Amino acid sequence: MSPTRRIARVILETRLPQLDRLFDYEVPPSLEVSLGMRVKVPLRQRKTLATGFVVALLSDTEHHGSLASVSDVVGPVSLMSSELWELAEGIASRQAGSAADVLRLAIPPRYVRAEKKWRESREVSGSVATLPPPPEGSGGYPEQAWEKMLEPDARSALYLDHGVSELSSGESVPRGAMTVAEVAHTALSQAKSLVVVVPTWRHVAFYEAALREVIPGESLALLHTDMAPAERYVEYLRCLEGRPIVVLGTRHAVYAPLHQLAGMVVVDDTDESHSEPLAPYPHTRDVALLRQKNTRCAVVFASVVHGLSVTRWSEQGYVTPVTPTETFRARVIPTELAAGSAAHQAPARLPSQAFRAAKEALAEGPVLIQVFRAGFSTGLACAECGERGVCRACHGPLRLMAQGVRPHCSWCGVPDTAWRCEACQGKNLVPRGQGIGRTVSDIGKAFPTVPVIRSDGENRVLRVSSHPALVIATRGAEPLAEGGYAAAVLLDGAAMLSRESLGALEDSLHAWEGAISLLRPTATAYLADVTGLPALAVTSGRYEQLLRHELGERQKLKLPPATRIASISGPASLVSKAREALEATGAISDVLGPVETGPGVVRIIIRFSYAQGSRVTGELRALRNKLAVGSAKGRPERLHIVVDDADRLDSLLND
């Protein structure tokens, strides 16, 4: 045996759980193979070729038996750093999924022509961008706030300030985007890189404009899902060049391969777009946190109002709040709908006080009307007060499995025979959530002389001028008004809050505070049909008490994020095997279900503590890999596992 044996340890790019481990291959002398390269390797009887990434280069193997050889190199670029490999492995374990699936999210598909072009241009230009001086600080934050936030190992909850900033081009951006741009400038001035992860295309548009205002174009890379795949690949390659760079993008950007990484800024982490829709369903928040832990860089959660996860970390002292010292917040007035209205059946109408105020404000400029439109699942609510109907045993959502049948809990499957509303003791459950979309045309008719601008998911409007107009937008699609809106009316509050999702409260707070942040300092927002603690919180702009209260409730009811949770579904035999194995470890708190979700397919939900988290998900990953069977005919049988994503869990119930 030659002493200079070269062995490549490879993670295969395959979706098969049973191949979610490493394979060693001999490297033939004819091949230039380096760490992180994509290679072609023979698999099973040398008849099929698979691709994979080189995880390690070794001089020996632990494999007993002969090794096959790497057949070829796919491109001479090291696409996967050791850091990325470590991250992918960690996320796979955390989500009980395959490392290869995580790498598929992190590394864009290859485009040979784009890659060639990039390599040629790289040899020619080695230009170094000069950083302009820092922007005239919008101020408002403590001295050295950004330097402290970017220190190694720092974890922060940055409260973005309200308002609209105007760029030199005349375009408007949210002031928070300028704040983040200042942080980016600080990172570059330290010759380090920064990742800015935003939820949607809309955010990319605003943050790109803000960043271009303060940093050179060569120092900015974009990685978002709406761009052409070849372009995305080139941007990924630019990250690998090693020069300090700011990467702006949607959730996949959190994996951007960067050498001198100062930190990651995660914007609006409660936005549902941060939750990955592909297996193993990692959330940007969790990826960012693990990457922070692995590399000891900084992480910043930035938002106008924070959600339950960040609040929980803040309570525990795990993240440090960074708040503006001087800021403004528009006035908020809660208004009630006509007496006796029931949110679950009546279409939301404009409260008379808000109607009058909107009419007046329209003389001064644009008025925003925020509506909540559909997208939420059918469910049950108390006929008397509209409170959502939940199972008394586990607090899962109640559903009517068929017409005229007793409601069943869709988490634990137990029928609820004598339901009582926790809020008002009402006895009747009714379906809810109809007719909200109609509001839009009703309101338009009430203001016949003003232009009406609609902005929603399909019809995206980014900006409106300062001229009077009625801007009706669904939550999250609010255009930016030049100079800020003259007033805002926040409708459908009750429907948003009673939505049958665990994220309802966070979403609502975020939607409201986001809309309020778009107002002029002198303007007023009218919050319709919301009462109690939420109304108090929004009116005062102080959310801590409400969020702490909600966290306390979640603790009592054993709901995330106070506890960890995983849904396991698949063929009944596999699910019960997994259940037995998990119960035998003694590491899980309880099991809900099984519930039959299809012919022969069942689902259980397990709950477990954070302390036992890595043990449970690690075990779950091993079980999934072990129980996966490939059969030539019929669909391969495997477990489908969703970890910690209560909202995805809700949507799975609708399938």
Place this chain on the structure above:
DNA sequence: AAGTCCCACGTC
């Protein structure tokens, strides 16, 4: 996924 091995069951 897909080829290989192996054992149970069937037929003469």
Place this chain on the structure above:
DNA sequence: ACGTGGGACTTC
């Protein structure tokens, strides 16, 4: 005694 069809098993 010999075929064959379907499961389980393995993939460096």
